[in-house]
Amino acid sequence: MVFRKINFGMIAAVLLIVGGAILSSCNRQTGYGRRSANKPGKVSASTGADFSKEINDSSKFFVAKFAEQKIGPRLKYIQGGRTVLGSQEQDVMGFRDNLERTVTIASFYMDETEVTNVDYREFLFYMGKNVSADSILKLEPKEHVWAGAMNYNDLYDTYYFRFPGFNFYPVAGVSWTQANAYSKWRTEFVSNIIREQNNVDSALSKRQLIERGVAIAEYRLPSEGEWEYAAKAMIGTQYMDENQENGRIYPWDGRGVRNPYNIKRKSRQGDFLANFKRGRGDYAGIAGSKTNDGEILPTNVYDMPPNDFGLYHMAGNVNEWVSDVYRPLSFQDFDDLNPLRQDGIYDEEESYTTMLITDEFRVFKGGSWRDVAYWLTPGARRFTHQDSATNHIGFRCAMISIGAKGK
Numbered sequence: 001m002v003f004r005k006i007n008f009g010m011i012a013a014v015l016l017i018v019g020g021a022i023l024s025s026c027n028r029q030t031g032y033g034r035r036s037a038n039k040p041g042k043v044s045a046s047t048g049a050d051f052s053k054e055i056n057d058s059s060k061f062f063v064a065k066f067a068e069q070k071i072g073p074r075l076k077y078i079q080g081g082r083t084v085l086g087s088q089e090q091d092v093m094g095f096r097d098n099l100e101r102t103v104t105i106a107s108f109y110m111d112e113t114e115v116t117n118v119d120y121r122e123f124l125f126y127m128g129k130n131v132s133a134d135s136i137l138k139l140e141p142k143e144h145v146w147a148g149a150m151n152y153n154d155l156y157d158t159y160y161f162r163f164p165g166f167n168f169y170p171v172a173g174v175s176w177t178q179a180n181a182y183s184k185w186r187t188e189f190v191s192n193i194i195r196e197q198n199n200v201d202s203a204l205s206k207r208q209l210i211e212r213g214v215a216i217a218e219y220r221l222p223s224e225g226e227w228e229y230a231a232k233a234m235i236g237t238q239y240m241d242e243n244q245e246n247g248r249i250y251p252w253d254g255r256g257v258r259n260p261y262n263i264k265r266k267s268r269q270g271d272f273l274a275n276f277k278r279g280r281g282d283y284a285g286i287a288g289s290k291t292n293d294g295e296i297l298p299t300n301v302y303d304m305p306p307n308d309f310g311l312y313h314m315a316g317n318v319n320e321w322v323s324d325v326y327r328p329l330s331f332q333d334f335d336d337l338n339p340l341r342q343d344g345i346y347d348e349e350e351s352y353t354t355m356l357i358t359d360e361f362r363v364f365k366g367g368s369w370r371d372v373a374y375w376l377t378p379g380a381r382r383f384t385h386q387d388s389a390t391n392h393i394g395f396r397c398a399m400i401s402i403g404a405k406g407k
Contacts, residue, residue: 036407037066055212056201064213069402071109071216072190076310077401078230080107085228085339086331087379089249097328098379103336105229110222111396113301113312114170114320115182117161123182126189139181141173142389156297156391169298170318170394176221176362176386179321179395183219186397191216222398223340224324224363224381231315231366231378236308249377250274251307251314257373258291259305274316274376275299275369283369298369298394315376318394319364326361326383360386368392 035041040063043050052060086100120141128136146156160166161173174182191209195202198214209215222230236253237246246253252273254260259271272293277283285292294303298317306312324330324340327347334341344359361383367375370392374380384390 037403040065055198055214056204058204058208062208062212064211066213066403069217070194070214071399072186072219074112075109075399076112078108078110078226078309079235080105080229080401083229083232083234084247085225085379087377088247089377089379092374095328095381097331098381099331101331101334101336103225103334103339105225106338107401108222108226109399109401110226110230110309110311111398112306112310114318114394114396115179116168116301117171118167120171120174120182121162123185127185139178141171141178142175143173145173145389145391160297168300168302170301170313172298172318172391172394173389174394175389176321178389179221182395183221183397186219187216190219217399217402219397219399221321221323221395223338224322224330224365225334225339226398227320227322227365228378230309230311231307233308233311233314251311251378252305257376273304274367274373275304275313276316276367276376277370277372279372295369314366314378316367316371317369318366319368319371319375319382319392320366321393321395322363322365324363325359326357326363326381328357357383362386364393 035045040051042053044061049061052062055062055064082102082104084100084102085098087098088100124136124139127139141161143157143161146153146160160169161171191214192202194216195209195214198212200209200212200214204212206215231251232248233251234244234248237244237248239245249255250257250273252259257272257274257276259269259273261269268290270291272291275293275295275298278285278293284294284296293299293316301317302312304313304316307314323342325343327333327341327344329347330339330341333346349358362385363381363383365378365381367373367377367380375382384393
């Protein structure tokens with residue numbers, strides 16, 4: 001008789017593997033195990049009741065299989081994180097209203113360009129089907145912003161907003177109030193398109209549409225913190241660790257307004273990287289020069305290279321409205337997570353007895369075609385009344401990032 005030595009260690013290992021496989025198969029039972037947004041299971045892990053599988057069925061509890069957030073076109077994802085906001089350049093104007101501080105900005109989406117003339121005309125076209133002619137007139141851009149007592153810009157009053165050659169130039173003459181009206185319309189319009197694409201019953205409430213993942217988050221004006229964070233685009237200076245060894249005065253690398261690279265950017269080395277006023281009376285440089293910014297007025301929203309988030313004209317072209325109420329001391333009042341000033345709390349209007357600062361004054365940022373280089377820095381901030389309109393202020397929309405794929 002032959003006796004074999006029994007390897008008890010091997011037997012134990014086999015038993016562990018078999019046991020693990022059995023437990024794993026149990027965990028894979030429908031509705032149990034690790035649940036996630038895109039793998040919610042077929043039955044409730046709380047009650048065992050079946051989930052509804054029909055998106056238009058409101059008689060049973062419905063749980064959507066969430067793949068990713070639905071957004072409209074032309075939005076760029078801005079990954080959030082810790083950042084230093086504030087004026088990093090010399091404060092030659094002596095405003096001292098945006099001192100440096102460390103904050104964290106949550107992830108969000110932002111329009112890759114400023115809202116264009118054709119975008120805004122589409123808004124007016126569809127609004128005209130639902131509101132009175134008087135209401136449409138209140139939403140029209142203020143055309144008189146181009147004319148002046150001592151210049152001849154009157155033709156832009158007629159042509160800038162409507163002529164096809166200006167279709168993809170940034171809309172101007174739009175107030176903060178009008179920009180918010182556009183954002184609300186865009187939210188509803190894009191939501192309806194997404195609902196129709198998914199064959200979802202229009203009778204469902206907004207809450208039900210949100211639960212089914214077919215109601216987009218609201219388009220809105222970005223907060224000042226979001227706008228400044230997106231403009232600086234510090235991801236372009238990020239290394240493998242969490243060190244950012246370089247700051248940015250502008251939305252691009254370098255200390256000047258010309259392209260310092262020969263191949264990194266699409267434009268040639270030495271070209272201007274923004275559409276701005278170069279000096280007194282100099283809006284574009286001398287005709288024929290290949291290194292001009294190229295435009296006397298605003299220009300096509302895709303003319304200059306984008307920053308590292310893929311956003312165009314975060315400096316120059318037109319200033320842009322943000323949602324914040326203006327206060328000179330906001331930097332010391334802000335929360336350090338998603339800072340936003342919605343009103344004058346902690347810094348009330350009554351404190352400004354010698355200044356006309358109220359809760360109707362809003363911040364705008366970015367510099368424009370008629371501003372000198374000082375105003376191109378993301379940390380610079382100015383303000384005006386929310387119902388005012390000029391030929392150098394436009395806007396772009398933002399949208400919060402909600403949920404996460406696979407979590």
